Amino acid sequence: MNDWLDRDSTLRGAALALLIANIGIVCTGGLVRLTGSGLGCPTWPSCTDDSYVTTAAMGYHGVIEFGNRTLTFVLSVFAVVALAAAWRQRHKARTALRGAVWVLAGIAAQGVLGGITVRMALNPWTVAAHFLLSMALIAVAVVFWQRTRPEPPRWTAPRAMQAAAVVITAVSAAALVLGTVVTGSGPHSGDTRASRTGFDPEAMSQLHADSVFVLVGLSIAVWFGLRALGAPLRVTRAAAILVLVELAQGVVGFVQYFTGLPWPVVIAHMLGACLVWTATLNLLLAVRPRRVQAEERDHSLASTA
Template sequence: MSTSVAPSSQPVKLKPIAKWAPTIKVQRFLALLLLIFQGGITVTGSIVRVTGSGLGCDTWPLCHEGSLVPVAGAAPWIHQAVEFGNRMLTFVLVAAALAVFLAVLGAKRRKEIVVHSFIQGLGIILQAVIGGITVLVDLHWYAVALHFLPSMILVFMAAILYTRIGEPDDGEVVTTFPSWIRTVAVIGAVALSIVLITGTMTTGAGVHSGDSGVGMDGRLEVDIDWIAHVHGYSMYVYLFFTLIVVAGLYRSQASTHSKKLGLMLILFILVQAGIGILQYRMGVPRWTIPFHIAMSSVVVAFTSLLWSQGRVRKGGSATVTGSPEGDQKHRELSARKAA
C-alpha cells in the first residue's frame, strides 16, 4: 500500500515567523544534537549522584528557599555547583528540542515528524517536574528510578526522530525486515526494558544515594547481590535476542546499513556488560557509574536506530528539505535572496 504524498502545486504561504526552510542535513544535525543531549543529561545526572550533590539545591524550582541560584553556606559549594549546573543543562536540552521543532515546521515536514519533535519538548518539561519531585522526596530510590527511565524513552524516541527526518515525506513506506525479525526485536525491546528497570533497582539498593547526608535512608531494601545478578542475567537475555535479530538480518540479506547497526549494537552491549561486571567485581566505584549510564544511552539509541530500519520511506522527490512543500518553499526563499 503506497503512502506517498503528491507535491502540492499551490504556492507556499510564507509566514513571518517561518521564513526558514532548512535542508535535511540541517534538520538531522539538530536532531543528532538533541539525541546526544538527551543521553548526555543522564550522564551529568549520574555525576550529581556519585558526588553526593543531589540536595546541593534542596528545593525546586528554586535552588534554595527564596533563591533561584546557589546561596553561599546553604550547602557545600561543590554540591551546589554540580546540582545547579545539571539543572541549567535542562535549558540547553530545551533549546535543542525547540530548534528541531522549529526546523521541521519550517521545512513543512509530515505530521509524524512534527509530533515526534513535539513529544521531545513535552518530555523534557515532564522530566524537569519529575526531577523536582525527586529532590522534594529526598532522593528516594523510586523517584530516582522514575527520573531515569523516562530519559531512556526520550533517547529511544530521539533516535527514531533522527532516522525519520532523513526519509522523504513523499516516499513510499517499505517494510525491510521479515515479520519474524520484528517480532524477535520486540521481545528484545521488552528484555531491554527489564535490563533498565533492574538497573535502577540495583542502583536503588546500592550505596550511592545521591546525597552525602541522606545515607541509606530511602534505599531499596533488597539484597544487592541478588538484584545485581538479576540485572546481569537480563542483559544476557537481551544480548541473546539481539544476536538472533542480527543473524536474521544477514540471512535475509538486509541493507548494509542495518547490518552495521546490528554489529555496533552487539559491540556496545558487550562493552556495557563488561563495565557492569567490572563494577560488581570492584564494589561499584563512583567513577564507573557515569560510564555505565553513558553506555545505557548508547545501547538504547542504537537499539532504536536498528528498530527504525525495519520500516522506512524510500523514493520520493523531496530531496532538499524532505517535504515537497518544503522544497518549494526553499526554492522560493532562495529566489528571493538571489533577487
C-alpha cells in the same frame, strides 16, 4: 533566519543535538548522584528557600546540582530550534514536527519530575522514574532524528524478524528497569539522607545481569538471522553495532561490580546504558517498515505532477 530554518541540515543537526544532549544529561545526572550532590539544591524550583541559584553556603554539591538543572535549559534551546525548523518544513516533515513537540513536552515533564524527586528527598522510586523518563525521551529523540534523515531504500523484514526486534526492545527496556532497582538498592543514593529500596543489592545485580545475558543472546541470534536472510548492509550493521555495544557494556558492568562501584566506571556504565538503548531502537527502526504519512505522500505526488 528563516532560510536557515528551512534547511534540511538544520533540522537533522538539531535532532542529533537533542539526542546527544539527552544522553549527556543522563550522565551529568549520574554525576550528581555519585558525588552525593542529589540534594545540593534541597528544594525546587528554587535552589534554596531564599535563592533560585546556588549559594556559597551550598558548596560544590550545590554547584553540581544546580549545574545539572541548568542543562535542562540547554536541552530546551535545542528542542525549540528543532521545533521551529520542523514547523517551517512541516509540508514535508509532519512526523518530524510531531517528534519535536513530543521532545519539548518530555523535557518539561522531566524538569517537573526532577523537582518532585528533590522534594521527596531522592526517594529511590522517583529517582528510578526520573531515569526511565530520560530513556523515554532518548527513544523519542532517536525516532525524531531518524525521521529527519533521508528515507533508505525499502526492505521489508520477515514478520518473525520484526517480532524478534520487538522482543529485544522489550528485554532491553526490562534490563533498564532492573538497573534502576540495582541502583536504588546500592550505596550511591545521592545523599546520606536518601532512603534505599531495601532489596538485596547482590540479588538485584544478578537479576539485572541475567536480563543482559538474555539480551545479548537474542541480539546475536538476530544478527545471524539477518545475515542469513541477505538483509541490506545498513540493517545487519545495526544489529552488529547493538551486539558490540552490549558486549562493551557488559565488560564495564563486570568491572564496576568487582571494583566496588568507583564513580567514573559507574558513569561509563550509565553512558553505556544509553548507547545500548539507542542501538536497540536503531535496530528496531531498521527492521520495521517505515510508514509514509498520507500528507507526506500527497506532497510527493504533487511535486511530481
